[in-house]
Amino acid sequence: MLLRSLLLILLGCGSVVLLFLAAIWLGQSRLIFRPAKDEPIPESLLAYQPAEVWIALQPQAVRSPRLQAWWFPNQGVTPWTVLYLHGIQGRWVDTEDRLLQLLSLGLSVLVLQYRGYGRSSGPFPNEQRVCADAEAAVAYLAKEHAIPSDRLLVYGHSLGGAIAAELANRQPKLAGLILEGSFSSMRAMTQYRQRFAWFPNWLLHQRFDTLAKVRQSSVPVLILHGEADTEVPALMSEALFLAAAGPKQLCRIPDGGHNDLPKLAGDRYRQAFQRFLDLVAARSRA
Known part of the structure; x- marks a missing residue:
């Protein structure tokens, strides 16, 4: 009788553990992505007359899922176009100053x-889906705006940096890669965030291994990070810089946080970006 009771207790405990692990496996992406609702574009960006565009994920399908995007055409002398990949929330308040700098x-x-x-x-985003979304955006720019990958810069902020690094591996002819406030891997982030330090590596399938991707890519990369960033430590950008296989530049901003670099750094941010554009231009002429 006692043995039977013990077996039932062990079976119950095992079932609870298995359910817990299954919940983590299935709900992992919901711990990472926090999709923002549709928001109006800030007035400061409306001055650039953006157009809302739609990107079909399955162009041949009658009812293809579609991605919303905003196209900011610019009449500047530069030949470069930027594909901007946002972080976990994708709010305009976190993006506005960055876009104003790029457009200027x-x-x-x-x-x-x-x-x-x-x-x-x-469906709800995960690593595989958002990387496919970024590839669809590259295809859209090539088809609808005749922008080849060697005239395209991919800019990823925070989580968007991991997506951008993956895209650079899939599109090796990209003109350049910009990583701002990006982490080295999701595993490194679980260790940095103490409340997730218990998370077993074998259970992590949303890996976002930016470090491995920059090691494999020869695309020129600019890495930006605020030294006061409490969301993603600046040491991770140093690791990315050291690992990057192609031409690379690193700009660390004293007192810079996770979302305020363009506004806080001002001219220094702009100068770092201009130096990178010069590097990309020189490489394209070589």
Whole structure:
């Protein structure tokens, strides 16, 4: 009788553990992505007359899931276009100053909303899906605006940096890669965030291994990070810089946080970006 009771207790405990692990496995992406609702564009950006565009994920399908994006055409002298990939929330308040800096440099910018963000359709995002979304944006720019990958800069902020690094591996002819406030890997982030330090590595399938991706890529990369960033430590950008295989530049901003670099750094941010544009231009002429 006692043995039977013990077996029932062990079976019950085992079932609870298995259910817990299954919940973590299945709900992992919901711990990472926090899609923002559709928001109006800030007035400061409306001056650039952006156009709302839609990107079909399955162009041949009758009812293809579609991604919402905003196209900011610019009449500047620069030949470069930027594909901007936002972080976990994708709010305009976190993006506005960054876009204003890019547009002031004469760059055209496509701001992508991953599936589940803004008014984009499709199931809840995960690593595989958002990387496919970024590839669809590259295809859209090539088809609709005749922008080849060697004239395209991919800019990823925070989580968007991991997506951008993956895209640079899939699109090795990209003109350049910009990583701002990006982490080295999701595993490193679980260790940095003490409340997730218990998370077993074998259970982590949303890996976002930015460090491995920059090691494999020869695309020129600019890495920006605020030294006072409490969301993602600046040491992770140093690790990315050391690992990057291609031409690379690193700009660390004293007192810079996770979302305020363009506004706080001002001219220094702009100068770092201009130096990178010069590097990209020189490489394209070589």
